[in-house]
Amino acid sequence: SQQGEEDPQALSIQEGENATMNCSYKTSINNLQWYRQNSGRGLVHLILIRSNEREKHSGRLRVTLDTSKKSSSLLITASRAADTASYFCATDAGQGGSEKLVFGKGTKLTVNP
Amino acid sequence: DTGVSQDPRHKITKRGQNVTFRCDPISEHNRLYWYRQTLGQGPEFLTYFQNEAQLEKSRLLSDRFSAERPKGSFSTLEIQRTEQGDSAMYLCASSPWVLAGVDEQFFGPGTRLTVL
Numbered sequence: 001s002q003q004g005e006e007d008p009q010a011l012s013i014q015e016g017e018n019a020t021m022n023c024s025y026k027t028s029i030n031n032l033q034w035y036r037q038n039s040g041r042g043l044v045h046l047i048l049i050r051s052n053e054r055e056k057h058s059g060r061l062r063v064t065l066d067t068s069k070k071s072s073s074l075l076i077t078a079s080r081a082a083d084t085a086s087y088f089c090a091t092d093a094g095q096g097g098s099e100k101l102v103f104g105k106g107t108k109l110t111v112n113p
Numbered sequence: 114d115t116g117v118s119q120d121p122r123h124k125i126t127k128r129g130q131n132v133t134f135r136c137d138p139i140s141e142h143n144r145l146y147w148y149r150q151t152l153g154q155g156p157e158f159l160t161y162f163q164n165e166a167q168l169e170k171s172r173l174l175s176d177r178f179s180a181e182r183p184k185g186s187f188s189t190l191e192i193q194r195t196e197q198g199d200s201a202m203y204l205c206a207s208s209p210w211v212l213a214g215v216d217e218q219f220f221g222p223g224t225r226l227t228v229l
Contacts, residue, residue, distance in 0.1 A: 033217065042117075042204060042220035043156065088155050092215040100146065100169060101215050103155030 005104050006089055012110040019076045021107040023089030024069075032065055033090045033101065034074050043088065046074075079111045115139065117221035119205050125227045126195055133191045134224045138207030145188050146218060147180055148204040149173065156204055162188060163210065195228045202226075 007022045025032070031050045035043040049056045049065045049072065056063045062075040076083055086108045090101040118137045126132050138145045143164055148156035159178070160170045164185035174180075177195075182188040192199055202225050206218040 031215070033215075035220075040202075040225075042222045043206075043218075045217045045219070048217055090155075099144075099215055100158045100161055101156075101218060102158065103148075105153070105155050 006087070006107040008107060009105070010108045010110070012112065013079055015079060015081055015111055015113050017079055017111075019079050019083070019109055019111070021074045021087050021109070023072045023074070023104055025072075025089070025091045025104075026070065027091075029067075029091045031092060032063075032072050034061075034063060034072075035088045035090060035103075037086045037088065037106070039085075046087075076109075079109075081111050081113045083109060084111045085109060117205060117207050117219050119203075119221040119224050121224055122222060123225050123227075125229065127229050128195060128197060130195055131191065131193045132195060132226065133189055134203055134205075134226075135187060135189050136205030136221060137187045138205070139219055140186070141209065142207035142219070143185075143210040144208045145182055146206045146208070147188070147190050148206065150202045150204055150223070151200075159190075192226075195226075197228045200226055200228045 005024050013019055029051055031048050033048045034046040037043045047058050047063050049063050060077045065072045086106040088103045088106045090103045120135045146161040147159040150156045158171050159174050160180050162182040165182050177193045180190045202223045204223045206220045208216045208218045
């Protein structure tokens with residue numbers, strides 16, 4: 001079963017606009033990660049945020065984590081056509097849990113030039 | 114090469130045949146993971162290794178699936194008596210060992226399996 005659920009399922013924006021994707025999960029976690037996947041390719045790690053962190057930045061990416069609401073958001077600022085991809089959140093199983101990642105179904109982002 | 118590699122990249126087989134995929138992780142990584150991904154879905158965990166030990170298997174991994182990592186380096190995933198429902202992208206990932214939780218995973222390009 002998939003713990004993370006991304007919202008929206010699909011998002012289409014114009015180049016230069018910001019894109020926000022949300023992720024909700026069900027159980028406690030050690031960390032939450034975001035990955036990007038270009039069509040038919042492997043996944044690329046974007047950012048990892050630990051359960052004791054609330055916000056993290058990496059270049060044009062900003063991730064927030066609200067453990068009380070079991071939710072996270074990924075913001076991509078000043079989007080580019082090259083940002084077109086599917087974005088997945090992934091969580092581990094928290095204290096004493098399985099040492100694997102559980103992925104959501106992803107948000108498909110299209111950035112129009 | 115510093116990335117995770119998978120071979121083959123594409124495999125077309127007939128129902129009932131056996132297939133084997135190979136994954137070469139980043140050399141210093143202790144952990145190796147296999148995932149399966151179908152169209153429009155996120156990757157689903159199949160199994161993972163810590164060095165040569167297979168520490169967890171998903172219920173998705175039926176008796177027809179077997180994975181090995183004999184020397185703690187490369188890994189193979191074999192599917193016996195393939196079924197059309199096995200058609201998917203099979204992804205391998207590696208990561209360093211961490212004290213708790215799961216660290217950043219480095220993914221290979223995947224092997225796309227089509228069962229006719």
